[in-house]
Amino acid sequence: MKALVAVKRVVDYNVKVRAKADGTDVDLNNVKMAINPFCEIAVEEAVRLKEAGTVTEIVAVSVGESSCQEQIRTALALGADRGIHVEVEGKPEPLAIAKLLKGVIDQESPDVVIMGKQSIDGDNNQTGQMLGALTGMGQGTFASEIKIGDGAVEVIREVDGGLQTVSLTLPAIITTDLRLNEPRYASLPNIMKAKKKPLDPDARAALGSGSISRYANRRGAPS
């Protein structure tokens, strides 16, 4: 069984991000970047499924500029087998990212796609669901537990009133919530080994943006 895990490069969750004075963007100068916490949980879940013998191959993919290869290497160090970098300029929106990921899914035919429920920069919580629509796959969003069975996956989802369990036919899209697992730390030997795992470029054209944004700091936010 093949798992495809999508990871995103984002600002480290401890950083207090500020908008630029001219409002055109947020100030990311010299800011520490990291793998999105929910994406890390997605990688960890795939690795645990591989350790349990359910998954045999984990492919990590990231859509972004060349710098996001760092996060693909993180996924490889945590236990993914190979990486794919879909190189794009700028900040594509969730729909554009979903379309690019669909291209990867068409190529790789994974049995399960695991990704973070939201990235802590845009806080959109859209890409997994959009990917579900584009592929026709079922979606188990905000997953706090997953059980892969024969041709189907049971997902326990965190919903407003408590927990909901759904069953999805495979292949399916799962987006991770915080309580799905606690990711391991990559060991130094694994970080070194990750440098030798394959990381292939995947050239696809990203489509234009459907919106323009301006940015301002929330008034009254503590400094």
Add this chain to the structure above:
Amino acid sequence: MKTLVIAEHDNASLKAATLNAVAAAGALGGDVDILVAGAGCGAAADAAAQVPGVTKVICADNAAYEHQLAENVSLLVAELGSDYDNLLAPSTANGKNIMPRVAALLDVGQISDILSVESADTFKRPIYAGNVIATVQSSDPKKVITVRTTAFDAVPAEGGSAAIEACSAAHDAGVSQFIHEEVAVSDRPELTSASVVISGGRGMQNGDNFSLLEGIADKLNAAIGASRAAVDAGFVPNDYQVGQTGKIVAPDLYIAVGISGAIQHLAGMKDSKVIVAINKDEDAPIFQVADYGLVADLFEALPELEAAI
């Protein structure tokens, strides 16, 4: 201009979140219709028809929609969407699950968790745990939006008399099945709409100690919430979590007990009208946002507070 609001309901009644979404729809201008998709949802449709300012309620009553499975409901909304300029839902777990799927089916972007409607195509929304507000202008022909309920005052639940139209479209994608649900039942007000919330954090030390909050919550008719740390540690179930990736609340009064005030927790409650913090660490970041702070041991302060109310 026509807007369709996807109702949040439990088949028997309309949830308050729908009324906040209708308020946002009203800000867009034009006609507002409500879609009630469910199974045995006639009562919820009747309730939706009472909401003032609503032209029509579409009632799609079918087993395929019983548990709001996104794969099925999104197909329905996308089909109905051809008649509307805007498709809105409250930013609840349900709304967040369904609307992005709708947007992709319609090949448009989705605008999540809006704080305000600036114009027909421009909206403000929080990013980076709410520390930055993005003003987004969309050029998509249809807008698919989820609404942060705490940012829009609810319209009244009664006073209107909309027509109810039955919709027989049965969309079953056949890829998902509801198995089971464990939903907490409580006499307390719902966390996201309560006017007073008292939350416990890691400082509570264990789940049993949350009972110290109950007497105060009873007296104030408050909902009880928690920080992520308390939920992760197993003190309380996940539906108590207030924060960036949990529930967003903006009550008249928020009392944070034994909560340090991490960015991610603040994201969920900093729009509260009055914030009170009790923490024995005077350097806790929560005191930077609190209107009233008490540096004290919560195990002493809570009983004193309960007695004083």
